[in-house]
Amino acid sequence: MKISGQNFLRRLEEGLLPRVLLFQGEEEYWINRGLAEIRRRLFPAHEEEFNLVDLEAKTLETGVLKTTLLSLPFLFPTRLVILRGIEEMKPDYDQELLQGLKGMPDGIYLVVTAKKADQRKKAVKELMACGTVVDCSPLRVYEVKKWLAEEGRKLGLKMTAKISDLLIERRGTSLGLLRQELEKALIYKGEEQILTLAEWTDLIGASAESNIFALIDHTSAGNSGAALQGLAQLLRDGEPEMKILFMLGKQIRQLFIAWLFLQEGKGEEALRQELKCHSFVAEKLIVQGQRLSFAQLSSAMHRVLQADWRIKTGMSDQRLELEMAVLDLSVILAC
Numbered sequence: 001m002k003i004s005g006q007n008f009l010r011r012l013e014e015g016l017l018p019r020v021l022l023f024q025g026e027e028e029y030w031i032n033r034g035l036a037e038i039r040r041r042l043f044p045a046h047e048e049e050f051n052l053v054d055l056e057a058k059t060l061e062t063g064v065l066k067t068t069l070l071s072l073p074f075l076f077p078t079r080l081v082i083l084r085g086i087e088e089m090k091p092d093y094d095q096e097l098l099q100g101l102k103g104m105p106d107g108i109y110l111v112v113t114a115k116k117a118d119q120r121k122k123a124v125k126e127l128m129a130c131g132t133v134v135d136c137s138p139l140r141v142y143e144v145k146k147w148l149a150e151e152g153r154k155l156g157l158k159m160t161a162k163i164s165d166l167l168i169e170r171r172g173t174s175l176g177l178l179r180q181e182l183e184k185a186l187i188y189k190g191e192e193q194i195l196t197l198a199e200w201t202d203l204i205g206a207s208a209e210s211n212i213f214a215l216i217d218h219t220s221a222g223n224s225g226a227a228l229q230g231l232a233q234l235l236r237d238g239e240p241e242m243k244i245l246f247m248l249g250k251q252i253r254q255l256f257i258a259w260l261f262l263q264e265g266k267g268e269e270a271l272r273q274e275l276k277c278h279s280f281v282a283e284k285l286i287v288q289g290q291r292l293s294f295a296q297l298s299s300a301m302h303r304v305l306q307a308d309w310r311i312k313t314g315m316s317d318q319r320l321e322l323e324m325a326v327l328d329l330s331v332i333l334a335c
Contacts, residue, residue, distance in 0.1 A: 002133040005030025006147070012037050018132040020101065022086075022124075023113045025136025029175035031113055034134060035082065042078045042109060051079040057089035065093055069100025073107045086114045086124065097123040101130060140279045144173045151179065155186050158194050166197070169213075170204045173280045211237075212247045213284055216255075219326065220291055222334030227326050241318040242311065245325070249304040256297050258282075258289035292333060299332045 003011070005027065011017075017038065023031045039048060051073050055065065065083070073079040083089075089097075101123075104110065110131075117124045127133075139147060145164045152159035171177045181204055188203055189195055195203070211234050218227035234244050254275060261271050272282035307325040310316040316324075 002135060004135050005034065008034060008132070008134045009037065012041065017041060017109070019104070019109050020127065020131030021109075021111045021134060022117065022127050022131055023111065023134045023136050024115075024117055025138070026115050027136045027138045027175060029179065030134060030136040032176065035111065038080065038109070038111065042080055047076055048080065050074040051076050052082075053079070054082045055084065057083055057085045057087075057093075060089065060093050062092075063096070066096040066100050069097075069108060069110065070103050070105070072105050078107045078109060081108065081110045083110065083112045086112050086117055086127075091121075094121055094123040098126055101126050138173060138279060139175070141168060141173060141283055144168060144175070144178070144280075147175065148178060148182075151182055155182055157182060157185055157189070160197070162197055163200050166200055167204065168280050212244075212251050213288075215248070215326070216251055216288060216333070219329040220288065220333045222330055224327050224330035227330050228323060231323065231326050235319070241322050245304065245307055245311070245322055248325070248329075249301070249308070252297060252300050252304060254285050255289050255292060256301070258285040259292060259294065259297060262286065262289055296333055300329055303328050303332060 005023075005025075008030070012034075021034075021038075023034060039052070042048070043051070053068050055068070068081055071079075083097075101110070112127060112131075117127075119125065119128070145161070145168070148164045148167060149159045167178055167181055171181055185195060185200065185203055188199075211230055215227055215230040215234075218224075218230055231244070235241070254277075257274065258271055261267070261274070268279065268282045268286050271277075271285060272279055275282065275285075303325055307316075307321050311318050311321050
């Protein structure tokens, strides 16, 4: 059976805990929340000292996995075995896992994690056949917004659309990072009923990546003044000039790829998989790429490379060259 991370947590609240679980995907929030809830239910008085075994698949030693799975719990009715990163487990240990799965005594619970398990392996097939697979794939932007609204409601935080957009823009779509921001806001709120958008903005702070997105937006609009202000903010935040230039170059390269994907009729999901980035980043790149031409992107990349060469050869001061490059990009990328 395959279920989402959210549905798995709901099932745990109902008292349904399978003995064999496979958490599969890159969103670690579901894994961390799931494991925390499992431990709380199996060991309500923190009795896990002798009955919690946490193994890394890539560092397993011969016999350990099989022995752990076949051994009875110690002075307690349950034992939890966690096997992390099964995709990195050597083929030699597949048989140990199979034998352990078939002979696990009552009271043993097995949780396996994987970013992407190889379903051709017999052990993985058996895991999926006899256990529950929890889908930990990253959520799409609209799903993250829905999750933020629900989590905010649980915590007593009013999540407007603008606040959700701000959180995703500044912190991306990682649920773990977003949950941290919600908890931080809860502490900051205190007895107040509602936090304003301005308070959320100050509390979250800016991310370098979001500022680079904004800088590109300003240059695309031909708004050189706002672009220079964005650059100044990055520098005030302590970002080195060469790092900002590198990030500009990276952004333009990604826009090139987005532009090419658009020409081929490919969309946001294909771009996300190609760049291995969050859905939010892919969505922003697609939107920006739609406004630009091949000639603009080519000229913009040439200007960034030119700035890099001038700085590294000592022909120009780092900050001055960066400012000149941003001004030139405001002309090149203006739509």
